[in-house]
Amino acid sequence: MSNGTGLESLVDQTISVITNDGRNIVGVLKGFDQATNIILDESHERVYSTKVRMLTLISFQLRFLFKITSLFASSNLQEGVQQLVLGLYIMRGDNISIVGELDEELDSHLDMSKLKAHPLKPVIH
Numbered sequence: 001m002s003n004g005t006g007l008e009s010l011v012d013q014t015i016s017v018i019t020n021d022g023r024n025i026v027g028v029l030k031g032f033d034q035a036t037n038i039i040l041d042e043s044h045e046r047v048y049s050t051k052v053r054m055l056t057l058i059s060f061q062l063r064f065l066f067k068i069t070s071l072f073a074s075s076n077l078q079e080g081v082q083q084l085v086l087g088l089y090i091m092r093g094d095n096i097s098i099v100g101e102l103d104e105e106l107d108s109h110l111d112m113s114k115l116k117a118h119p120l121k122p123v124i125h
Contacts (some may be wrong), residue, residue: 022119024046026102037091
């Protein structure tokens with residue numbers, strides 16, 4: 001019986017991590033320990049949303065407030081998947097729900113600006 005976490009084969013591979021609070025972090029696995037604390041490099045968080053950009057509609061209805069409307073719409077409404085750069089990132093094992101290998105070829109063909117999805121809900125123990 002192996003005492004490892006099964007992550008040995010994923011070192012230096014791009015992985016996707018789902019945290020207990022529903023966040024999706026993608027990065028290159030650089031290291032881990034027996035408590036499944038992990039170190040990711042070149043990482044980013046993918047923030048999913050189902051909201052659509054309504055800048056044109058709002059601006060059309062409120063022509064005299066175009067600048068204010070534009071700032072409001074762009075800061076509160078999202079389009080597609082936002083990718084927040086994290087860089088070198090250390091995650092505690094007790095905050096990790098799922099670790100999976102990412103198919104980089106398939107992932108590179110995805111148009112993140114057109115993807116929409118409901119954010120994941122937190123894991124309840």
